[in-house]
Amino acid sequence: MSESAPVVTCAAPNAPATATSATSTPAALVEPFFDPVTSTVTYVVHSGRGSVCAIVDPVLDYDPKSGRTSTESADRVAAFVREHALTAQWLLETHAHADHFSAAPYLKQQLGGKIAIGEHIRNVQGVFRTVFNLGATVVADGSEFDHLFKDEERFEVGPLEARAIHVPGHTPADLAYQIGDAVFVGDTLFMPDVGSARCDFPGGDAHTLYRSVRRLLALPGETRLFMCHDYPPESRGPSFETTVSAQRSGNIHLNDGVTEEVFVQMRTARDRTLAMPNLILPSIQVNIRAGRMPEPEDNGVRYLKIPLNAL
Structure with a gap:
């Protein structure tokens, strides 16, 4: 079982009354798995x-020096799911x-x-299909995935009401997932x-x-926010759970006092x-x-492409 991160709390103004309630469904139970190699958190x-259950942003281990993959990180997730007799319903990618x-x-x-x-x-497939000259192997229609969420699409994780929130900016395709009282923000906020x-x-x-972040920060102040990554300063260890209030009052880039222009x-x-x-x-x-x-190619080996002098 992975170590849970501490909750960061801080007083901040209440969110606008028009925000979607974060307490309309039962509280979500969230188990984080931090990968120190990539600073990524799987939930x-x-x-x-x-x-x-839903599994958010699972990590496959990869050693760039040898080109070898392994499943140690994913096996920890699978072990937790089995230990708690959970049934995997969704494998959610934020981007x-x-x-x-x-x-x-x-x-x-x-x-x-x-x-x-x-x-x-x-859109992202279309860009990188060209970069990697993938031809017919990627047709840029999203068909490699089992489901493509639309903005504000509602779904369920057992009794937990959930919705997809389109939060572009980092890339055009970023989503946040609100599941019960928890929001998994992907690569928007740290x-x-x-x-x-x-x-x-x-x-x-x-x-x-x-604008995407302001949309997330319009949620009620007590809404739990879960980061996709943490790159901690030397003064603390990895941490990846916070609240809307803490972000609105204390985010060094995007607190309530920072204008869009700044x-x-x-x-x-x-x-x-x-x-x-x-x-x-x-x-x-x-x-x-x-x-x-x-x-695999005709020798049974799979190969990745590295475009030279293209980026």
């Missing part, structure tokens, strides 16, 4: 022993990740469930002392990210200094295929 969301491989196909094989992502994955996600990937836009200037300048993620080239061509590897 199992359920309502108790024997219930159905096509550029920093790790998805373990969704492996967990689907082990546990069942539907692999889902936002419908705007088609912990308050870390800030926000970069916006310089294809189709990313700082103006759009600001954020865009900061984010744009900061993004110019950032290196590309270490695994963007191998991971993105896998993740736009719903985590499925390319088909």
Whole structure:
């Protein structure tokens, strides 16, 4: 069982009355699994022993030096699901990740469930289909996934009411998932002392990210927010659960006192200094295929492409 992160709480103004209630369904039980290699958090969301569950952003281990994959991280998730007699209903991707491989196909094989992502994955597939010259192997219609969520589409995880929230800006296809009283924000926000996600990937836009975040921060202040990543300062260990109130009062990039213009200037300048993620080239061509590897070639080996001097 993974170590749970501490909750960050801080007083902040109440959210607007028009926000969707975060307490209209039972509280979600959330089990986090932190991968220190990629700083990614996978979540199992359920309502108790024997219930159905959703698995959010599962990680497949990958060693870039050897090209080897392994399932140690995913097996920890699967063990928790089995130990608690859960039934996997959904394997939810917040976006096509550029920093790790998805373990969704492996967990689907082990546990069942539907692999889902936002419908705007088609846009991302179209861009990287060209970058990697994937031809007919990726047709950019999202058909690699079992389900494509529309903005505000409602669904259920057992007794937990859920909805998909389109939050573009980091990429055009980012989704947040509200499941019960918990929201899994993907790569929009980080912990308050870390800030926000970069916006310089294809189709990313700082103006759009600001508006997406404000949409999330219009939820009630007590709403629990779960990060996809944590890159902690030296003063603390990994932490990945916070609240709307804590973000509104304390996020160093996107608190209530930061205007859109100030954020865009900061984010744009900061993004110019950032290196590309270490695994963007191998991971993105896998993740736009719903985590499925390319088909083996005539020698039985699967190969990933590295475009030279193209990015």
